[in-house]
Amino acid sequence: MTHDHDLVLRPTPAQTEAALNPPPGRNGGDLVVETLAGLGATTVFGLPGQHALGMFDALRRSALRYVGLRVENNAGFAADAYGRITGEAAPLLLSTGPGALTSLAALHEAASASAPVLAISSQIPTAGLGGGRHGYLHELPDQAASFRGVVKSVHTVRTQSQIPSALAAAWKSALSVPHGPVWVEIPQDVLLAETALPVVTAPDATPDELPPRPELTAVAADLLSRAARPAVIAGGGVVRADAAGKLRQLAEKVNAPVVTTFGGKGAFPWHHPLSLQSWLEDRHTTDFLEDADVLLVVGSGLGELSSNYYTFKPRGRVIQIEADLGKLESNHPALGIHADARLALQALLETVSERADPTAPERVRTVLAKVADRIAAQELTLEQEVLASVRRALPAGSPSFWDMTILAYWAWSALDAQAPNLMHSAQGAGGLGYGFPAALGAAAADPTRPVLAVSGDGGALYSVAELATARQHDLPVTWLIVDDGGYGILREYMTDAFGEPTATELSRPDYVALAESFGVPGIRTSPDTLETDLAKALAEPGPSVVVLPALLRMFAPTHLPD
Numbered sequence: 001m002t003h004d005h006d007l008v009l010r011p012t013p014a015q016t017e018a019a020l021n022p023p024p025g026r027n028g029g030d031l032v033v034e035t036l037a038g039l040g041a042t043t044v045f046g047l048p049g050q051h052a053l054g055m056f057d058a059l060r061r062s063a064l065r066y067v068g069l070r071v072e073n074n075a076g077f078a079a080d081a082y083g084r085i086t087g088e089a090a091p092l093l094l095s096t097g098p099g100a101l102t103s104l105a106a107l108h109e110a111a112s113a114s115a116p117v118l119a120i121s122s123q124i125p126t127a128g129l130g131g132g133r134h135g136y137l138h139e140l141p142d143q144a145a146s147f148r149g150v151v152k153s154v155h156t157v158r159t160q161s162q163i164p165s166a167l168a169a170a171w172k173s174a175l176s177v178p179h180g181p182v183w184v185e186i187p188q189d190v191l192l193a194e195t196a197l198p199v200v201t202a203p204d205a206t207p208d209e210l211p212p213r214p215e216l217t218a219v220a221a222d223l224l225s226r227a228a229r230p231a232v233i234a235g236g237g238v239v240r241a242d243a244a245g246k247l248r249q250l251a252e253k254v255n256a257p258v259v260t261t262f263g264g265k266g267a268f269p270w271h272h273p274l275s276l277q278s279w280l281e282d283r284h285t286t287d288f289l290e291d292a293d294v295l296l297v298v299g300s301g302l303g304e305l306s307s308n309y310y311t312f313k314p315r316g317r318v319i320q321i322e323a324d325l326g327k328l329e330s331n332h333p334a335l336g337i338h339a340d341a342r343l344a345l346q347a348l349l350e351t352v353s354e355r356a357d358p359t360a361p362e363r364v365r366t367v368l369a370k371v372a373d374r375i376a377a378q379e380l381t382l383e384q385e386v387l388a389s390v391r392r393a394l395p396a397g398s399p400s401f402w403d404m405t406i407l408a409y410w411a412w413s414a415l416d417a418q419a420p421n422l423m424h425s426a427q428g429a430g431g432l433g434y435g436f437p438a439a440l441g442a443a444a445a446d447p448t449r450p451v452l453a454v455s456g457d458g459g460a461l462y463s464v465a466e467l468a469t470a471r472q473h474d475l476p477v478t479w480l481i482v483d484d485g486g487y488g489i490l491r492e493y494m495t496d497a498f499g500e501p502t503a504t505e506l507s508r509p510d511y512v513a514l515a516e517s518f519g520v521p522g523i524r525t526s527p528d529t530l531e532t533d534l535a536k537a538l539a540e541p542g543p544s545v546v547v548l549p550a551l552l553r554m555f556a557p558t559h560l561p562d
Contacts, residue, residue, distance in 0.1 A: 022198050028191040029058030031163040032120065034200035037064060038164075039171045041091050041118075043444055045079045047072050049095020051122035051138060054191030056093065064091075067444050067473055069437060070465035072099050076106025077434050078441030080115040080181075081401060084424055085445040087240075089116040089174040089182075096122045096188070097138025100146075105431045107150050110181040112428025113263065114240055114324070116174040117181035119151070120167070125189040126158060144185060152180035158187070160195050168203035175207040177323040177340045179240060210323055212339035217347040220296070220319045220335055225353035227294035229316075230256040231276075235306065236263030237299015237323055243342035244268065244420045247298065250349055255357035256296065257364045259285060261306040262427050264299065266417035273361035277368065279413050281308055283558035284370040288363070292316045297334070299341040301327030305412075305427060309559035321345070375555055383410055383552050386527055390454070390480070391415060393534035398449050399424065399442050403435035405456030406488045406552045413555075433462025436479050440466060443475040450476045450538040457483040457508050464509075467518040470543035478537040478544045481511050484551045492554055515545035522547065 032055050036044065043065045048056040059066050069075040072094055079090035094100050100121040110117045123129065123143060124136040131141045140146065144154045153173040155166040163186065170182040224230055238247050238260075244267050251258050251274050258268040259276035268275055279285045286308045289295060293316040300306050301322060310331075318334035321344040328336040337344055375384070387410050394400060396418060402408035402425035417423035424442075426434035439453035455463065460481045470477055482488075486505040494501040515522035522545040525533040530548055537544040 022196060026061075026195050027054050027058065028160045028163060028186065028193055028195055029054035029056070030061060031160055031195060031197060031200055032167065032186070032191070033058045033062040033064055035164045035167045035203060036091050037062060038200050038202045039168065039205055040088065043067060043082065044091040044093055045069060045075045045082070045441065046093030047075055047095065047099060049099045049122065049138075051124065051188040052093060052095040052099075052191070054188070055120070055122070067440070067469070069440070069469050072102035073106045073433065074437035074463060074466050076103040076117065076119070077109065077437040078444065079117045080106060080110040080113070081424065081438035081441035082445045083110070083116040083179070084113070085399065085421065085442045087116070089118040089171050090441070092117055092119045094119060094121040095138070096124055096143065097140055099138075100143060104146065104150060105429070107147065107181045107183075109426050109429040109431055109434060111150055111152065114179045114236065115181065116179040118167075118170055118174050119181060119183050121183070121185045122191060123185045123187040126187045129158075129187065144183065147183040150181070151183045153182045155182065155184045157184065157190060160190055160193065160197060163190075164200045164203050168205040172205040172207055177207070177210045177241070178237070210338070210340045210343065212321070212337050212344040212347050214347065216335065216337045217344060218351055220337065221348050221351035221353075223294045223317055223319060223335070224254050224256070224296065224348070225355060227254070227256075227355070229292050230254055230294045230296065230355070231289055231292035232256050232258040233261065233289065233295065233297045233300055233302070233306065234258055234264045234267040235261040235298060235300025237321070237341040238264055238267040239299075239420045241299065241340050241342035242420070243345050246342060246345040246349060248272070250345055250352065253349070254352060254355040255360045257288070257360055259289065261300050262412040262425065265412075265415070265423040266420040270416035270418070274364060276364055279368075279371045280306055281413055281557065281559070282371050282374065283308070284367050284374065286312050286558070288367050290315055294319065297321065298345065299323070302331045307331065311559045378555055380553060380555055382527060382550070383407075384414070386530060386548070386550065386552065387411060387414055389527070389531035390452075390534065393531045393538060394452050395450060395538060398422070398451060398538070400452040400454065401425070401435045401438040401442060403453075403455040403459035404430055404432050404489070405454065405459055405482060406554055407454055407456075407482050409489065409554060410552075411454075432459045435459060436463040436477070437466050439477045439479070440469055440473075440475050443477050444473070447476055450478060452538065453477055453479045455479065455481050456488055457481060457485065457511070458487040458506060460511065461506070461508065464514060467515060467520050467543070467545075471519045474542050476542060478534065478546060480534060481545065481547045482552065483508065483511065483547055483549045488552065489554065511545060511547045520545055524549070
């Protein structure tokens, strides 16, 4: 009898010949790029550095496309966006010490947003490893320790023979749900040394699936079938699992209104009769969700932004489907189902009973009307018109990437993303500088459609060096910079809390002239001409910059005490 574990893949004669007679002139860096190609990678991001030169020299002998950015953190943001758009683990090549550490904020965002990034860093020579103070350039006593609290897994290589297996294990880790960034480090001498090892072909790194436990989905289906006022909160896990279609089928089957989190934008059709849209920072929405007798939370941990700053207190039974075990029931007691959103929703679809509720669409309309009335009473016409202009100018099917800026906070709640996986922001970790380099990564993933980046002038100053990257690679990214002369949201926070702001005002460049100095077309627009100017810029090939001088305000919060 033959068992699966007895099966051995036999090499072909050509593979045997290649293994016995590998091409000359290869080093440890070649093992890295060969493994990446064998895993299915086509594009890598990063910056060269002294200890990492073995990897970068090997790129010259490979078919991998290299997109080099100017700052490691920006390269990390680009890899993050590439992973979000493609669902692949985007390789990020870094050098030791300062280069590696500069990527930490980007890896923090990737971890918070469950974006697959395969960060590969060099290390000091193997003779210096072990924590001693040898004085190597870029030396850290324990470089990996700086990343263990940020990334999903850490993989350390000491010899060339370990490279393919370590990279395959890291790739599998990055793409097993929940997705996330992983860290691999390889010493300089291992990368530089010549190798006689065979050419790496196709290492097995199939991600693990995460199906739900059937006894739990049976209970969940029964609760939903018998609910009087069910509701759904759909998070980023729905988007990452490509489960929007299944979510819609389930919501329609049980007539449950759906609100999407800011990370779950596009997971449910904006104008569907059951759509509560994304107004999570609104007490009317919070009250509606608290009144649900059965609340299904899919792909969200109900963290700060998804719970109206922890003021949300559900009174009914909560069902939580979450791939990240650490988020399961971390904020609210629930029937916790540790599973991939797509597999869990499919299980519910197969077992739930249809539930009629002709009142659900009317209840949804009532909530949305209350939200609209609240916003209308605050005289925020400028902000709404600017956001509407951006929406009309952005072509259907084009992704957008938003920095931490007031217009982005409006977009979280008020923008129709139109489809899953099109609107992305840094709301996972909340760091500045995400929008433009992330848009470059998305454009590298799919250069056939224009990409929009949105930043404030404060966030833009984190990323101006990447105008050179956009021009060098001719990436179709239009960068909208809303220039209000400072850190606008912090100005509001400090004024509200202390009566006046401190450290929020910025001296800034002429962004149009700056863009043109990089060979990137730039235009200064106004709220009245924004739609036309932005649409024109997005329609032109290559990169462009549109600058909007405007002082935007946030809508009033509903989580603070009166």
